Amino acid sequence: MSINENSKGPQAAPKKTLAQRMKPYLGFYLMFLPVFIFVLIVYYWPMLGVRYAFYSYKLRSIQWIGLGNFVKLFAEKEFWSSFVNTLILSVGKLLLNTFVAVVISVFLNEMLNLFCKKFVQTIIYLPHFMSWAVVAAIFTLFLSTSSTGFVNETLKSWGWIEQSIDFLHSKTLWRPIFYMIDLWKETGWGTVVFFATLSGIDPGLYEAAELDGATRLQKIRYVTLPALSNTIIIVLILNLAKVLNIFEPVFVLYNTRVLEVSDVISTYIYRKTFLTAIPDYGYTTAVGLFKSLVGMVLMLASDYASKRIRGRGIM
Amino acid sequence: MQKKATTFDVILYIVFGILSLIIIVPIWKVVSDSFNAVGVYRFQLWPNDPTLGGYQTIFTTAKLFRPFLNSVITTLVGTLLGLALATLGGYVLNQYDMPGRSLLSYFLLITMIFSGGMIPEYLVMKRLHLVDSMWILVVKHGINVYNLVLMKNFFEGIPGSLYEAAKLDGCSPMQVFYKVVLPLSKAALASIGLMFAVTIWNDYSTVQIYITSPSQVNFQYQLRVMIMDGDTPTTAYKVSQNTLYYASIVCAILPFMAAYPFLQKYFVTGINAGAVKE
Numbered sequence: 257m258s259i260n261e262n263s264k265g266p267q268a269a270p271k272k273t274l275a276q277r278m279k280p281y282l283g284f285y286l287m288f289l290p291v292f293i294f295v296l297i298v299y300y301w302p303m304l305g306v307r308y309a310f311y312s313y314k315l316r317s318i319q320w321i322g323l324g325n326f327v328k329l330f331a332e333k334e335f336w337s338s339f340v341n342t343l344i345l346s347v348g349k350l351l352l353n354t355f356v357a358v359v360i361s362v363f364l365n366e367m368l369n370l371f372c373k374k375f376v377q378t379i380i381y382l383p384h385f386m387s388w389a390v391v392a393a394i395f396t397l398f399l400s401t402s403s404t405g406f407v408n409e410t411l412k413s414w415g416w417i418e419q420s421i422d423f424l425h426s427k428t429l430w431r432p433i434f435y436m437i438d439l440w441k442e443t444g445w446g447t448v449v450f451f452a453t454l455s456g457i458d459p460g461l462y463e464a465a466e467l468d469g470a471t472r473l474q475k476i477r478y479v480t481l482p483a484l485s486n487t488i489i490i491v492l493i494l495n496l497a498k499v500l501n502i503f504e505p506v507f508v509l510y511n512t513r514v515l516e517v518s519d520v521i522s523t524y525i526y527r528k529t530f531l532t533a534i535p536d537y538g539y540t541t542a543v544g545l546f547k548s549l550v551g552m553v554l555m556l557a558s559d560y561a562s563k564r565i566r567g568r569g570i571m
Numbered sequence: 572m573q574k575k576a577t578t579f580d581v582i583l584y585i586v587f588g589i590l591s592l593i594i595i596v597p598i599w600k601v602v603s604d605s606f607n608a609v610g611v612y613r614f615q616l617w618p619n620d621p622t623l624g625g626y627q628t629i630f631t632t633a634k635l636f637r638p639f640l641n642s643v644i645t646t647l648v649g650t651l652l653g654l655a656l657a658t659l660g661g662y663v664l665n666q667y668d669m670p671g672r673s674l675l676s677y678f679l680l681i682t683m684i685f686s687g688g689m690i691p692e693y694l695v696m697k698r699l700h701l702v703d704s705m706w707i708l709v710v711k712h713g714i715n716v717y718n719l720v721l722m723k724n725f726f727e728g729i730p731g732s733l734y735e736a737a738k739l740d741g742c743s744p745m746q747v748f749y750k751v752v753l754p755l756s757k758a759a760l761a762s763i764g765l766m767f768a769v770t771i772w773n774d775y776s777t778v779q780i781y782i783t784s785p786s787q788v789n790f791q792y793q794l795r796v797m798i799m800d801g802d803t804p805t806t807a808y809k810v811s812q813n814t815l816y817y818a819s820i821v822c823a824i825l826p827f828m829a830a831y832p833f834l835q836k837y838f839v840t841g842i843n844a845g846a847v848k849e
Contacts, residue, residue: 281666
């Protein structure tokens with residue numbers, strides 16, 4: 257190596273042609289080939305399909321209609337309702353989840369007995385590994401109004417209610433129930449990142465606070481929370497980029513009777529395509545394209561914000 | 572220094588005790604009722620008429636057992652494919668002197684920013700004859716750019732001198748990969764493999780969108796159809812419908828619940844290696 261540099265001088269490297277520079281890496285290019293093919297098929301090929309957003313595509317007839325689908329889309333009340341629901345459900349659960357996860361991490365961090373702390377952590381991570389289909393099945397069975405519904409029967413046997421409550425079919429109760437189920441499933445897992453940050457706090461800070469006569473609540477207020485603030489912002493930013501993607505949690509819990517409070521963009525696309533006798537693929541592609549474009553803006557904005565805050569993008 | 576337990580500590584223990592119960596009781600109730608021949612749907616957390624009939628029904632009814640097998644097969648194959656692609660891609664992206672490296676990373680990056688959406692994806696899969704086939708799960712989850720980047724980040728931590736040494740010994744890139752890199756990456760392979768496995772095993776919506784044939788659906792889907800439509804296979808074991816439901820739920824969560832206490836470390840490192848690491 258050093259001999260080379262001495263004899264040919266610093267200009268030697270650029271003289272190599274691209275092919276010459278690539279040759280030693282031939283093996284690596286071959287190794288990347290399978291990845292390349294899969295990405296091309298799974299991600300890029302569908303991207304070409306967004307052109308159908310400008311067509312009417314029913315059965316086998318495909319007709320160019322320009323921006324017709326978007327005109328229809330923006331006039332559709334059902335679509336705007338799903339758009340608003342997406343924001344309410346997705347942002348709502350993000351804020352709620354993050355808030356509760358922070359509270360749990362902060363106070364669990366105060367637990368002196370390490371075994372108990374580990375035990376609680378193990379328990380609260382558990383539901384994350386259950387699928388949404390399973391979680392929905394469990395709570396649908398539990399909340400059922402039939403004589404087999406665990407929640408209604410328990411409340412009745414305790415004399416708290418007289419008549420069964422149809423939790424999942426009630427327009428007023430559906431959203432609170434949805435948030436609660438989501439909290440049950442995901443909040444524990446949401447604490448993982450906060451614990452990672454908490455374990456990195458310099459113990460010296462707590463000792464110094466103690467010397468200054470700080471109480472435990474004061475230590476939380478002036479040491480723990482400031483240390484978490486950056487992580488909280490990053491968690492919010494990271495997830496904000498993905499708020500429009502919500503599909504499965506809603507899909508497994510909603511039903512036709514609560515559509516107006518639960519229908520989100522993805523379930524709207526699904527219903528318009530797969531539950532319609534003669535679907536217009538063009539129209540539903542247009543809805544998807546609109547969602548992808550807004551999602552892209554959110555993603556780039558999050559990336560920018562993340563770079564500003566921690567000097568590192570999110571991708 | 573031993574600190575004395577204060578009122579504050581007592582409150583903490585009580586609150587976290589209740590929190591743990593909130594998580595555990597629903598799961599416990601499911602497990603308990605899965606062994607209970609006659610359902611008692613009040614606050615009773617122990618089977619009063621124990622039976623294994625629910626489980627026997629699952630493993631003797633083709634309608635339930637076939638989807639269970641499909642889930643096992645797609646999860647195994649999909650995880651292997653996923654790990655293969657993530658490690659290959661991560662390893663190549665870690666070659667910072669390779670001409671075109673940044674092009675390749677942009678090639679992957681774009682997929683994280685923009686997607687074709689549900690319907691174009693569906694139309695492509697239809698062209699590939701993957702609609703109504705369980706292999707859609709393998710293809711769709713086998714390539715995961717996020718996991719690929721996690722893998723690359725892990726490889727970055729391996730000292731470069733090891734690669735150099737192997738290269739001097741005359742190893743080709745592929746040989747360095749499986750003789751040096753992979754043996755050093757067991758922990759990362761375990762945690763990223765688990766992430767793939769959990770995703771594929773738990774996937775329900777892909778099946779809902781792409782698959783209609785009963786022979787191709789996975790267990791999550793069959794479970795949901797059975798419970799939502801009340802479509803119970805006739806059971807020879809004389810268990811109530813709900814016993815069968817709860818037994819199916821237990822089968823759907825068992826693989827990871829059983830592995831979880833032992834592999835918790837790997838379950839959790841995946842996310843810590845991820846984007847939010849500080």
